[in-house]
Amino acid sequence: MKDIMNKEVDDRKEDAIVTEKQLLPVQLNVNGKQYILHLEPWTSLLDALREHLGLTGTKKGCDHGQCGACTILIDGKRINSCLTFAVMYQGVPITTIEGLAQGDKLHPLQQAFIKHDAFQCGYCTPGQICSAQGMLNEGHAYSRDDIHELMSGNLCRCAAYNNIVKAIEEVIETGQTPDAV
Amino acid sequence: MNRFTYTKANSIDDTLREVNADHDIKFIAGGTNLIDLMRANVEHPSHLVDINHIDLHAIQETAEGGLSLGALVKNADTAYHEHVQSRYPLLAKAILAGASPQLRNMATNGGNLLQRTRCYYFYDTATPCNKRVPGQGCSAINGFNKIHSILGTSAHCIATHPSDMCVALAALEARIKVIGNDGERVIPFAEFHRLPGDTPHIDSTLKPGELITSIELPSKGFETHYQYIKLRDRRSYAFALVSVAVGLELQDDYIQEARIALGGVAHKPWRDETVENFLNGKKAAEDAFETAAEMMMKDAKGFRYNNFKIEMAKRAIVRALVDARDLKTPEPLHCYTYNRHQQQ
Ligand SMILES: Cc1cc2nc3c(=O)[nH]c(=O)nc-3n(C[C@H](O)[C@H](O)[C@H](O)COP(=O)(O)OP(=O)(O)OC[C@H]3O[C@@H](n4cnc5c(N)ncnc54)[C@H](O)[C@@H]3O)c2cc1C
Ligand code: SF4
Ligand code: FES
Ligand code: FES
Numbered sequence: 001m002k003d004i005m006n007k008e009v010d011d012r013k014e015d016a017i018v019t020e021k022q023l024l025p026v027q028l029n030v031n032g033k034q035y036i037l038h039l040e041p042w043t044s045l046l047d048a049l050r051e052h053l054g055l056t057g058t059k060k061g062c063d064h065g066q067c068g069a070c071t072i073l074i075d076g077k078r079i080n081s082c083l084t085f086a087v088m089y090q091g092v093p094i095t096t097i098e099g100l101a102q103g104d105k106l107h108p109l110q111q112a113f114i115k116h117d118a119f120q121c122g123y124c125t126p127g128q129i130c131s132a133q134g135m136l137n138e139g140h141a142y143s144r145d146d147i148h149e150l151m152s153g154n155l156c157r158c159a160a161y162n163n164i165v166k167a168i169e170e171v172i173e174t175g176q177t178p179d180a181v
Numbered sequence: 182m183n184r185f186t187y188t189k190a191n192s193i194d195d196t197l198r199e200v201n202a203d204h205d206i207k208f209i210a211g212g213t214n215l216i217d218l219m220r221a222n223v224e225h226p227s228h229l230v231d232i233n234h235i236d237l238h239a240i241q242e243t244a245e246g247g248l249s250l251g252a253l254v255k256n257a258d259t260a261y262h263e264h265v266q267s268r269y270p271l272l273a274k275a276i277l278a279g280a281s282p283q284l285r286n287m288a289t290n291g292g293n294l295l296q297r298t299r300c301y302y303f304y305d306t307a308t309p310c311n312k313r314v315p316g317q318g319c320s321a322i323n324g325f326n327k328i329h330s331i332l333g334t335s336a337h338c339i340a341t342h343p344s345d346m347c348v349a350l351a352a353l354e355a356r357i358k359v360i361g362n363d364g365e366r367v368i369p370f371a372e373f374h375r376l377p378g379d380t381p382h383i384d385s386t387l388k389p390g391e392l393i394t395s396i397e398l399p400s401k402g403f404e405t406h407y408q409y410i411k412l413r414d415r416r417s418y419a420f421a422l423v424s425v426a427v428g429l430e431l432q433d434d435y436i437q438e439a440r441i442a443l444g445g446v447a448h449k450p451w452r453d454e455t456v457e458n459f460l461n462g463k464k465a466a467e468d469a470f471e472t473a474a475e476m477m478m479k480d481a482k483g484f485r486y487n488n489f490k491i492e493m494a495k496r497a498i499v500r501a502l503v504d505a506r507d508l509k510t511p512e513p514l515h516c517y518t519y520n521r522h523q524q525q
Binding site for chain 2: 024
């Protein structure tokens with residue numbers, strides 16, 4: 001790894017050839033587990049999670065930052081995993097939808113989504129739930145208007161929006177706000 | 182996406198050492214614009230330098246009483262920073278009007294300045310575009326140009342600069358600190374972005390290989406009378422059709438100083454000092470605001486599908502000036518909701 005990272009500028013032309021064949025090692029810390037992967041630098045974080053780690057809960061909707069289906073948490077803050085490269089996340093704590101439940105015990109947001117029927121096809125749901133957890137961690141949602149605006153990065157093609165907001169409101173109101181993850 | 186090599190830079194020196202005229206090098210910060218454009222095959226760098234580990238992550242007070250925003254501070258962290266919220270709420274509000282919470286957690290201050298246009302033809306490599314391939318022609322001038330410019334256009338390009346943050350920075354007269362192999366420079370905001378002219382492939386006056394290190398805000402923040410209005414096809418998570426940033430300094434009912442910058446109407450955030458000078462010293466009243474809006478749109482020209490922007494901009498200018506004048510209490514800026522401070 002050191003070799004690849006610290007190449008001198010002068011032999012970049014050679015690097016191009018070497019690196020195409022040579023994968024970059026990266027250590028990903030996902031849901032508390034450490035994984036060592038060897039990835040092409042253009043592998044998105046989303047593809048690394050889905051294709052290399054088999055964590056297919058995180059969904060690919062648009063691959064352009066326009067839908068939120070790929071939302072995951074980096075150090076507790078939400079991002080779109082499609083618009084970033086996996087090699088940029090060496091050692092950073094990553095949480096995906098798979099990391100929210102505790103064993104068989106569902107996360108309060110998961111429970112509330114079921115109770116309020118906050119999805120139809122379910123494709124956007126992992127992103128919605130991770131985004132909602134991110135919103136709670138970030139601490140800027142004080143009203144229903146705030147939830148509307150601060151959840152706008154997650155589209156739902158089935159338009160389950162009203163119930164998504166109800167589910168999130170319930171988690172906030174009943175004070176079962178989960179610990180930051 | 183094209184194949185490329187990748188290195189991490191740990192310092193400014195590291196980064197500048199990577200700059201080499203023989204290679205198509207790009208810096209990657211949040212990646213939210215660059216990766217999108219690489220996926221569309223619009224950008225195809227042969228080498229990426231990851232600049233995220235350079236120490237440009239601080240927001241600090243400056244000797245002149247202003248605030249320095251590190252180039253790598255995330256847009257969200259900038260908007261929620263206590264000094265930005267209290268002293269530059271116009272900037273906080275504009276940032277929070279942009280993109281989505283996820284994207285604002287990724288996007289950096291430097292990257293936001295250099296994001297490229299959202300012109301559909303620029304993204305679509307099957308259609309001619311002078312910005313993508315100089316000399317190819319512009320598909321938008323006679324095409325579907327709903328999101329395009331009405332001011333400062335050229336026969337070669339009518340694209341807009343899509344940023345919200347930059348509209349507020351223009352109104353605040355920020356300065357951009359950059360460093361390159363020829364040394365450091367400070368670029369006044371009005372000179373940072375450029376008009377398309379006959380070289381629309383060049384968005385800014387940043388030279389190839391130069392790194393943005395910070396955005397410097399002057400001490401004056403217009404924190405008592407300001408407004409950012411963003412008009413778009415949906416209420417959130419969409420680029421501006423028209424946006425207006427206003428800062429007013431009032432004494433009794435009179436305007437001491439006015440700043441107006443527009444987004445969504447030109448290749449750069451649009452300011453017109455004649456209009457601001459006209460307002461200075463006037464009573465802060467609707468008739469003066471309406472005259473100002475007319476003046477600001479005097480040379481505006483639509484290209485068919487964007488004709489509506491002229492009237493929309495006039496009304497938004499008047500509305501933003503009225504809102505800024507009438508702003509009584511500092512608003513809580515958790516997030517952008519249109520005219521939030523009037524919605525109790
Ligand atoms: C779906 C979607 C919706 C969006 N909506 C909005 C919106 O409504 N309003 C809005 O304002 N923006 C919006 N954006 C754009 C977003 O704000 C930009 O993509 C973001 O600010 C770019 O920052 P970045 O750090 O990710 O840049 P990158 O993608 O990393 O870089 C962008 C460019 O800047 C260069 N660069 C980055 N940092 C530096 C530096 N320090 N010095 C020199 N060069 C540098 C890179 O080389 C690259 O060319 C949206 C984006 C998406 C994907
Ligand atoms: S408006 Fe500019 S960016 Fe759009 S097609 Fe014309 S030249 Fe390209
Ligand atoms: S897949 Fe990432 S935002 Fe749509
Ligand atoms: S439940 Fe189908 S997209 Fe949201």
